[in-house]
Amino acid sequence: MTAPSWTAGVRAGVSDSTGTGLRDCNACAGETQAVQEVRALLADIPDPEIPAISITELGIVREVHADRVVITPTYTGCPATLYIEQSVRAALDGAGFAHVRIETTLSPPWSSDWISDEGREKLRAYGIAPPPKGAGAASLNNDAPAQCPRCGSLNTEELSRFGSTPCKALWRCLACAEPFDRFKCH
Numbered sequence: 001m002t003a004p005s006w007t008a009g010v011r012a013g014v015s016d017s018t019g020t021g022l023r024d025c026n027a028c029a030g031e032t033q034a035v036q037e038v039r040a041l042l043a044d045i046p047d048p049e050i051p052a053i054s055i056t057e058l059g060i061v062r063e064v065h066a067d068r069v070v071i072t073p074t075y076t077g078c079p080a081t082l083y084i085e086q087s088v089r090a091a092l093d094g095a096g097f098a099h100v101r102i103e104t105t106l107s108p109p110w111s112s113d114w115i116s117d118e119g120r121e122k123l124r125a126y127g128i129a130p131p132p133k134g135a136g137a138a139s140l141n142n143d144a145p146a147q148c149p150r151c152g153s154l155n156t157e158e159l160s161r162f163g164s165t166p167c168k169a170l171w172r173c174l175a176c177a178e179p180f181d182r183f184k185c186h
């Protein structure tokens with residue numbers, strides 16, 4: 001596995017005289033290099049249920065600070081929530097950020113609107129119909145037909161509210177006859 005490009009150079013120039021690794025960087029206004037490095041770490045953590053998309057692209061990562069990261073699980077009942085926290089912890093510890101706390105906030109609740117455009121495209125490419133943007137409430141009710149991620153047809157039907165995981169519903173495309181998952185967590 002190739003090391004992500006950010007590992008090279010990022011550490012260079014970070015003064016670590018406090019032992020925290022969190023000194024301000026003169027070269028980058030606003031965010032410290034440490035914060036940027038933590039962001040990059042989080043952007044590399046795959047969602048446990050949909051490995052094609054990162055927890056950052058899913059909108060689970062809400063805030064990154066020098067001393068803490070704030071995450072909002074997609075849905076409190078998700079068995080993946082604990083796993084995500086453990087993955088974040090392991091990534092932080094492994095990169096020398098053991099002092100960075102993980103805070104979980106449920107307010108405001110995670111919204112599928114927080115999935116980035118790139119994340120939506122990855123879901124589609126993975127064969128999962130992404131929720132329509134700006135329609136969190138509508139996707140919750142599942143009234144609007146899901147678009148088939150394979151052929152793009154809207155001629156689809158829901159087979160089951162619960163697909164392979166609680167966060168996905170099982171749909172079928174009537175045009176190409178393929179079943180597919182629809183991301184439905186609100």
Ligand SMILES: [Zn+2]
Nearest residue numbers: 148151173176
């Ligand atoms: Zn189709």
